[in-house]
Amino acid sequence: MAESLYVHIPFCAHICGYCDFTKVIYQEEWASSYIERLKEQLDSLNIDKPLKTVYVGGGTPTALPSSLLKVILSKLSTYLNKNDYEFTVEANPESLDDEKLSIMRECGVNRLSIGVESTHLKFLKLMGRPHTFEEAKVKVELAKTHGFTNISCDLIYGLPTETLEDVKQDVVGLLSLNVPHLSTYCLSVNPGTVWHNKGYKEMDDGDAADQYDLILSEFRKAGYKRYEVSNFSKPGYESRHNLVYWRDEEYYAAGLGASGYLNGERLTFTKNLLSYLKGSFEGEREKLSDKDKKEEFFLTHLRLEEGFEDEDYIKRFGVSFFEKFEKQYESLKSDGLLTSEKGRIHCTDKGMLLLDRVLISLF
Numbered sequence: 214m215a216e217s218l219y220v221h222i223p224f225c226a227h228i229c230g231y232c233d234f235t236k237v238i239y240q241e242e243w244a245s246s247y248i249e250r251l252k253e254q255l256d257s258l259n260i261d262k263p264l265k266t267v268y269v270g271g272g273t274p275t276a277l278p279s280s281l282l283k284v285i286l287s288k289l290s291t292y293l294n295k296n297d298y299e300f301t302v303e304a305n306p307e308s309l310d311d312e313k314l315s316i317m318r319e320c321g322v323n324r325l326s327i328g329v330e331s332t333h334l335k336f337l338k339l340m341g342r343p344h345t346f347e348e349a350k351v352k353v354e355l356a357k358t359h360g361f362t363n364i365s366c367d368l369i370y371g372l373p374t375e376t377l378e379d380v381k382q383d384v385v386g387l388l389s390l391n392v393p394h395l396s397t398y399c400l401s402v403n404p405g406t407v408w409h410n411k412g413y414k415e416m417d418d419g420d421a422a423d424q425y426d427l428i429l430s431e432f433r434k435a436g437y438k439r440y441e442v443s444n445f446s447k448p449g450y451e452s453r454h455n456l457v458y459w460r461d462e463e464y465y466a467a468g469l470g471a472s473g474y475l476n477g478e479r480l481t482f483t484k485n486l487l488s489y490l491k492g493s494f495e496g497e498r499e500k501l502s503d504k505d506k507k508e509e510f511f512l513t514h515l516r517l518e519e520g521f522e523d524e525d526y527i528k529r530f531g532v533s534f535f536e537k538f539e540k541q542y543e544s545l546k547s548d549g550l551l552t553s554e555k556g557r558i559h560c561t562d563k564g565m566l567l568l569d570r571v572l573i574s575l576f
């Protein structure tokens with residue numbers, strides 16, 4: 214039974230050139246009906262067990278005005294397992310303020326994920342981000358004064374013309390924020406995005422790997438543990454909600470374009486805002502085949518430093534991983550990509566970097 218919920222707020226004050234999330238420019242008249250429909254959709258999910266994790270992402274949840282933010286967060290707070298929960302809201306520096314932080318605290322939000330993205334003004338501008346790193350720093354401090362201790366900040370690397378020296382400065386800047394969780398993403402240029410249409414290219418794999426290695430070693434030196442290929446935390450600050458995805462567990466979802474995973478079925482709600490506003494939420498439903506489930510299992514678990522237990526593999530698929538993938542395991546092991554300890558299989562540092570190669574040989 215799912216104990217987690219993802220909620221999507223698609224509004225943004227601006228559109229970033231590389232963005233391929235489900236998003237629309239904020240419009241007051243859309244936002245209030247959206248929140249009404251979202252509440253109806255939440256009711257229709259019939260969530261009857263208190264939730265351990267709720268994650269409000271976007272879009273930009275803090276692009277909502279305080280009044281609407283309060284409406285939706287109050288509603289979501291009623292689903293929480295009050296004794297043991299993680300309630301995360303994504304925020305962008307330019308739209309995070311005293312009032313919204315107070316509302317979040319009142320509604321029980323106990324984790325913030327702030328889109329810092331870069332310390333360099335030229336890259337923030339290139340991405341279409343309206344904040345400066347100075348502003349991001351101020352907002353992180355403001356969140357701390359409101360009592361938030363569980364804060365995550367995002368960093369994007371692999372940007373066009375970005376050098377290793379630029380990334381080094383980003384790392385120093387991010388570490389100076391003194392937050393317990395950091396996420397790093399290599400820029401990808403996906404079809405349908407402004408940057409793709411303009412012909413922007415992704416960074417060469419070798420250069421991107423050098424930037425990742427630098428981030429990994431500096432974050433580790435600073436006491437952060439990489440628990441997932443792109444995520445680093447101080448002990449006890451791993452994202453419980455995202456671990457649900459990476460451990461391939463089930464979760465509810467609500468909102469425009471949001472995807473949930475329930476009863477072995479992946480549901481993605483409509484990405485058409487007008488349909489959504491009319492209360493027509495249905496999108497795509499995909500019943501996962503046995504092959505899909507096995508691939509998903511590797512896709513998710515092998516991103517984690519902890520990997521997976523053979524016992525868990527046996528429970529789900531009725532056969533030992535070592536038996537089923539004997540040849541592939543031996544070959545990946547001798548290439549230094551995969552390893553195991555006490556029945557737990559996981560990638561090595563090299564395997565994390567060459568995750569696609571590991572996955573291809575297991576599919």
Ligand code: SF4
Pocket residue numbers: 224225227228229232233234236271272273305
């Ligand atoms: S703020 Fe986030 S969701 Fe909105 S356009 Fe930029 S990257 Fe996309």
